[in-house]
Amino acid sequence: MQQRMNDGYSHIGLPRFQTAENALAAMDANGVGKALVCPFETCPDLKEVHRAYTIAPDRFRIFGLALGQDRSEIETGLHAQFDAGFEGMRLTLEKIAEAPYVLDVIAERKGIPLIVGHQGGLAPEAERLITFLDAHPDSIIVSPHMAAPTSPEIFKTAPAVKALFGHPRFHVVMSRQTLFEAPIMTAWGRALIEHVGWSRLMWGSEAPVLYWRDETLEAAGAWIEQFAPTREQLADFRWRNAERIVFGRPARTPAPLQLPYEPFDFELDRPAPMWPLGFNADTRLPARLVAAWMAEGGPSVQPLSAYASKLLMAATGGLGG
Numbered sequence: 001m002q003q004r005m006n007d008g009y010s011h012i013g014l015p016r017f018q019t020a021e022n023a024l025a026a027m028d029a030n031g032v033g034k035a036l037v038c039p040f041e042t043c044p045d046l047k048e049v050h051r052a053y054t055i056a057p058d059r060f061r062i063f064g065l066a067l068g069q070d071r072s073e074i075e076t077g078l079h080a081q082f083d084a085g086f087e088g089m090r091l092t093l094e095k096i097a098e099a100p101y102v103l104d105v106i107a108e109r110k111g112i113p114l115i116v117g118h119q120g121g122l123a124p125e126a127e128r129l130i131t132f133l134d135a136h137p138d139s140i141i142v143s144p145h146m147a148a149p150t151s152p153e154i155f156k157t158a159p160a161v162k163a164l165f166g167h168p169r170f171h172v173v174m175s176r177q178t179l180f181e182a183p184i185m186t187a188w189g190r191a192l193i194e195h196v197g198w199s200r201l202m203w204g205s206e207a208p209v210l211y212w213r214d215e216t217l218e219a220a221g222a223w224i225e226q227f228a229p230t231r232e233q234l235a236d237f238r239w240r241n242a243e244r245i246v247f248g249r250p251a252r253t254p255a256p257l258q259l260p261y262e263p264f265d266f267e268l269d270r271p272a273p274m275w276p277l278g279f280n281a282d283t284r285l286p287a288r289l290v291a292a293w294m295a296e297g298g299p300s301v302q303p304l305s306a307y308a309s310k311l312l313m314a315a316t317g318g319l320g321g
Contacts, residue, residue, distance in 0.1 A: 004030075004031035004032070004033075004034065004221075004238065004239070005030070005031060005033070005217075005238045005239050006034045006035070006173070006202075006223055006238070006239040006242035006243055006246075006247060007027070007032050007034050007035035007036065007162050007204060007205050007242075008036050008142070008173040008203055008204035008238075008242045009036055009038075009114075009143065009144035009145075009173045009175045009204030009205070009206055009209070009248070010023065010035050010036065010037050010038075010039060010204070010205050010206060010207040011037065011039065011040060011206070011207065011208065011209060012038075012039065012048055012052050012054075012298075013039040013040070013043045013044070013045030013047070013048045013049060014043070014045055014048055014320070015042070015043065016042060016043035016045075016272060017039075017040075017043055017208055017209075018050065018207070018208045018320065019108070019320070020051055020052035020055055020056065020060075022049065022208075022320065023035065023037065023089050023207070023208075023252070024056060024059065026207060026208075026217065030217040030218060033059070033108070033239065033247045034058075034059050034060065034242070034243070035059065035060055035061075035062070035205075035207075036060075036061050036087075036142075036173075036204070036242070036246055037049060037052060037060050037061070037062055037063070037115075038062070038064070038090045038114060039064070039065060039090075039092070039263075040074055040269065041065065041092075041266070041268040041289050042268045042269075042272075043267070043315065044067060044263035044264060044266060044267055045060035045263065045264075046065065046081065046259065046263045047257060047263070049062050049063075049064070049192050049274045050062065050084055050085070050086070050254075050257045050260055053085050053086075053140045053186040053254050054085075054254045057087045057254055058251075059136050059245055059250075060085060061087045061237070061247060061249075062085065063086060063087060063088045063089060063090050063112070064078070064081035064086040064088075064089050065081075065089060065090055065116050065166050065263070066078060066089055066091060066095055066099060066102045067261060067263055067266045068260070068261060068266075069261075071099070071101065073228050073260055073261060073321060074099060075105055075186075076088050076100065077259055077261060077316040078102065078106070078108070078109070078261055079105070080257065080258050080259050080260065081188075081257070081259075081260055082109040082111060082252075083255055083258075084254065084255050084256060084257040084258070085252040085253060085255055085266075086111070086112055086205070086252070086298070087111060087112055087231060087246070087252060088106060088111040088113060088142075088250070089106055089111065089112075089113060089114065090114040090116060091103075091113055091114065091115055091116070091120075091188050092115075092116050092117065092126055093115070093116075093119060093122060093125045094320075096115070096125050096128060097124065097125065097128075100128065100273040103128075106139075107132070107135075107136040107139055107231065110139075112136065112139075112140055112141070112142055113129075113139075113142070114130065114143070114144065115134070115141055115142070115143045116143070116144060116145060117143075117147070117148045118148060120146055120148055120149070120150025120151070120154055120161075121147065121148055121150050121154045121155075121158065121161040121164075122148050122161065122164065123154065123160070123161050124149075126158065126160035126163070126164045127160045129141055129164055130160060130163055130167065130178075131168070133167055133169050133170065133271070139169065139310075140169045140170070140171060140177055140245065141169065141170050141171065142171045142172075142173060142202075142214035142245070142246065143170070143171070143172050144172075144173040144175050144176075144204050144206070145173070145175055145176045145194065145204075145206075146172060146173070146174050146175065146176065146177070146185075146188060146189070146224075147165070147172045147192070149180055149188040150188070151183060151187070152187055152188065152190070152191035153254065155191065155195055156309030162195065164171065164193055164282055165192075165196050166196075168200075169226070170200065170299075171196075171200045171201075171202060171204070171241070171245050172196050172200065172201055172202035173201075173202045173203070174189070174192065174201055174202070174204065174223075175203075175204030175205065175206045175220075175226065175277065176205060176206050176209075176210075177189070177223050178213055178215060178221070178277070179213065179276060179277075181223050186226070188226060189227060190224075191267075193227060198229065198233040198236050198237060198241075199236060199241065200241065200245075201236075201237055201241065202237065202241045202242045202245065202246075203220075203224065203237055203239075203242070205217055205220050206220075206222075212266060212272070212273070212275060212276070213275070213277055214244065214272040214277070214280070214282065215277070216301065216302060219300070221238060224238075256302065262272070271303045271305075289307075289308065290304065292307075293307045293308075
């Protein structure tokens, strides 16, 4: 396999995402050498993520979740994950505001906070994240999904955001580009190149979620070319930065995962937003689908999306887990 890319952000876990084997097969088919993988609160399958590391520790770096009923259980769970070989933790801005001590545990275990936020430029917690980096000189932060796209004007109006994105140990994974309108993402992409720079930007696929948008790994990797990077900048972006920032760190030894809880007890029950940009179906399908749905009670029984989901579940059987 000729390595062309390292993936800075993707998902493993069932029933929402994919198995370790499915992830490896897609990586091999698309020239992806290594991948940063994590679960998500809507599918907190820490066991499958951990299994991925045990079967392919040379291909994956795994990130966990801050779960638990109280501080003691959350901290015990974090240490259990680090003991088992997890490299860091996926944290939302809401989790940081609710349980800021989680950052201290990550620093203690020399892990990486993987910061995900929907608020523009991570603004609500930008100052706290700067404080974390300054208090722990050996620490880094990685933020996928382009670190919460917004208007580039934020770099003029929010000094903490500008300082965070300019920090030499703050790194951004450019993923989920097509979920937003192209002008927004183009402007934000240019702002990231200016304020973060090619040496701290990484490519990420968000696999398998990008398939929900009818994207391909190849297309996701090519998106950056609109900014006309040099050959060296493109190599840095696609694989060298991730190798240096994440995969080049000393690998943790895989060990049994002994959690103080069942992760799915903390699952967020949310539907999977497949085809957010629209489902381009065969033109003959809508009338057939609606007629079949109406024959089974229509909206008085369930919404059309629930009926279609039931049909797809039956059609796919046990594939994918």
